[in-house]
Amino acid sequence: MDFQVTFKVNSSIYLRDPEASELGKQIVKQAIDLIYELGFEHFTFKKLAIQVNTTEASIYRYFENKHRLLLYILNWYWSYIEFLMGFKLQNLENPVIKLQLIIDLLTHELPQSSGGLEYNKKFLNRIAIAESSKVYLVKEVSEINKNEVFKPYKDLCATIAAVISDYNPTYKYPRSLSSTLIETSHNQQYFSNYLPRLTDVTQTDSNKDFVHDFLSDFVFKILDK
Amino acid sequence: MDFQVTFKVNSSIYLRDPEASELGKQIVKQAIDLIYELGFEHFTFKKLAIQVNTTEASIYRYFENKHRLLLYILNWYWSYIEFLMGFKLQNLENPVIKLQLIIDLLTHELPQSSGGLEYNKKFLNRIAIAESSKVYLVKEVSEINKNEVFKPYKDLCATIAAVISDYNPTYKYPRSLSSTLIETSHNQQYFSNYLPRLTDVTQTDSNKDFVHDFLSDFVFKILDK
DNA sequence: ACGAAAATGATAGTAAAGCTATTATTTAAT
DNA sequence: ATTAAATAATAGCTTTACTATCATTTTCGT
Numbered sequence: 001m002d003f004q005v006t007f008k009v010n011s012s013i014y015l016r017d018p019e020a021s022e023l024g025k026q027i028v029k030q031a032i033d034l035i036y037e038l039g040f041e042h043f044t045f046k047k048l049a050i051q052v053n054t055t056e057a058s059i060y061r062y063f064e065n066k067h068r069l070l071l072y073i074l075n076w077y078w079s080y081i082e083f084l085m086g087f088k089l090q091n092l093e094n095p096v097i098k099l100q101l102i103i104d105l106l107t108h109e110l111p112q113s114s115g116g117l118e119y120n121k122k123f124l125n126r127i128a129i130a131e132s133s134k135v136y137l138v139k140e141v142s143e144i145n146k147n148e149v150f151k152p153y154k155d156l157c158a159t160i161a162a163v164i165s166d167y168n169p170t171y172k173y174p175r176s177l178s179s180t181l182i183e184t185s186h187n188q189q190y191f192s193n194y195l196p197r198l199t200d201v202t203q204t205d206s207n208k209d210f211v212h213d214f215l216s217d218f219v220f221k222i223l224d225k
Numbered sequence: 226m227d228f229q230v231t232f233k234v235n236s237s238i239y240l241r242d243p244e245a246s247e248l249g250k251q252i253v254k255q256a257i258d259l260i261y262e263l264g265f266e267h268f269t270f271k272k273l274a275i276q277v278n279t280t281e282a283s284i285y286r287y288f289e290n291k292h293r294l295l296l297y298i299l300n301w302y303w304s305y306i307e308f309l310m311g312f313k314l315q316n317l318e319n320p321v322i323k324l325q326l327i328i329d330l331l332t333h334e335l336p337q338s339s340g341g342l343e344y345n346k347k348f349l350n351r352i353a354i355a356e357s358s359k360v361y362l363v364k365e366v367s368e369i370n371k372n373e374v375f376k377p378y379k380d381l382c383a384t385i386a387a388v389i390s391d392y393n394p395t396y397k398y399p400r401s402l403s404s405t406l407i408e409t410s411h412n413q414q415y416f417s418n419y420l421p422r423l424t425d426v427t428q429t430d431s432n433k434d435f436v437h438d439f440l441s442d443f444v445f446k447i448l449d450k
Numbered sequence: 451a452c453g454a455a456a457a458t459g460a461t462a463g464t465a466a467a468g469c470t471a472t473t474a475t476t477t478a479a480t
Numbered sequence: 481a482t483t484a485a486a487t488a489a490t491a492g493c494t495t496t497a498c499t500a501t502c503a504t505t506t507t508c509g510t
Contacts, residue, residue, distance in 0.1 A: 016486090023487075039364030044467060058487060060469070133358050139264030141419045154422045172425065173439050179416060179423040180409050180443075187408050188401055194366045197379045198404040200397065214401050218447060225446040241457090248458075269496060283458060285498070 007079040012147040013072045016062045026052050036123035040131045071135045077124050078152035095167035106185040107212040129186045168223040232304040237372040238297045241287045251277050261348035265356045296360045302349050303377035320392035331410040332437040354411045393448040
């Protein structure tokens with residue numbers, strides 16, 4: 001089975017809907033590639049314009065600035081994770097299996113279908129790990145938050161929290177555990193890669209498997225106690 | 226009891242030791258105030274120069290760029306936390322108390338003595354929460370890491386890991402749990418403040434107490450299981 | 451106390467980043 | 481076919497990030 005998905009991203013994030021034109025789609029697609037390649041700090045609209053073979057001014061008609069573009073990409077990513085989660089959890093009853101699937105999803109790369117038009121999932125994953133905190137760790141967070149632009153993240157958090165509460169209705173911190181799971185999956189993947197002394201990963205471990213095992217152990221110990 | 230502490234920060238972080246001159250000390254002190262006020266993205270050496278009443282060029286003689294200056298500040302902060310931890314844990318035997326003290330330290334503001342010369346601990350704490358990930362979430366992380374500039378963070382992590390292993394020698398992930406504790410304390414403090422739906426904080430809770438309780442609950446559940 | 455060396459200040463300048471504006475040209479919609 | 485909308489081409493402006501030069505002040509060894 002192979003299909004393509006897109007999501008309606010909150011329209012207050014962009015000036016012009018990038019999904020609505022070929023240029024817009026290219027801007028987002030190439031932005032993902034370029035942020036992956038350069039890191040967000042070195043990524044500029046000038047460089048993106050060259051990559052897309054358009055002009056800086058054209059990109060500014062879609063996004064106010066590069067921060068908004070990153071926010072757009074992450075909204076898309078969070079929506080996609082939530083979509084996949086709903087898809088995988090459907091018809092499942094056993095909350096143990098559900099939690100396991102959630103941890104799988106948070107610690108492994110996303111399926112990439114062959115279509116050259118869709119976003120590169122490996123890059124998206126890496127951007128979520130290394131750049132996602134930069135969208136909310138800014139002075140303007142409260143202002144930005146007013147337009148519900150973090151809704152997909154909050155929704156994802158709520159979805160996971162519901163599974164947690166389903167598994168153990170007496171646990172007092174389902175949302176915090178949920179956001180901790182998401183953030184820790186990013187952190188530990190990053191650390192095990194670049195700062196392994198902050199983790200217990202070993203040379204023989206695959207990083208992704210290590211994080212999976214750590215989180216699995218972590219969640220079930222907390223919820224089974 | 227009132228005393229003042231300073232730490233030798235890894236000399237590869239700076240070009241000229243800021244502790245060795247009045248100007249250097251002012252640069253760091255005012256940088257803390259200004260990063261707190263503006264957020265790291267809006268903080269520039271130009272603005273800092275005005276605040277310190279010196280020139281941009283003079284600041285560049287101390288630090289290669291603002292990223293290095295942030296790294297310096299966080300190295301100082303991590304060393305300070307480690308120092309306080311050693312201080313508070315000394316002569317204690319009971320690992321339960323030790324872990325509780327560690328969680329206290331990670332979730333509450335630091336003691337600020339009255340001396341006007343020392344760094345503002347409230348600001349430092351806020352910088353650690355909101356800006357610390359920006360020193361390692363950069364493309365150049367591996368290059369930067371070569372000079373041991375993250376050593377204070379790794380040491381702190383190892384110190385906490387030792388207490389964890391002391392408490393429960395069979396637990397398999399003392400370092401990962403340790404870095405998760407540190408990062409989660411930052412995240413949850415930030416979220417409970419600005420994006421409370423990602424947490425289970427209530428209006429009546431103090432944020433710091435909420436995070437303390439959440440962390441306490443999960444650490445002991447994990448280690449007692 | 452003196453001269454040398456080091457640190458700082460004053461000033462300038464450059465390249466890139468971040469952003470806006472104008473007009474011409476192409477594309478899409480009715 | 482006409483009109484509106486989108487894009488390209490170009491320019492320009494402000495700020496950031498950083499380097500260079502040289503004069504002046506401070507510090508330090510003797």
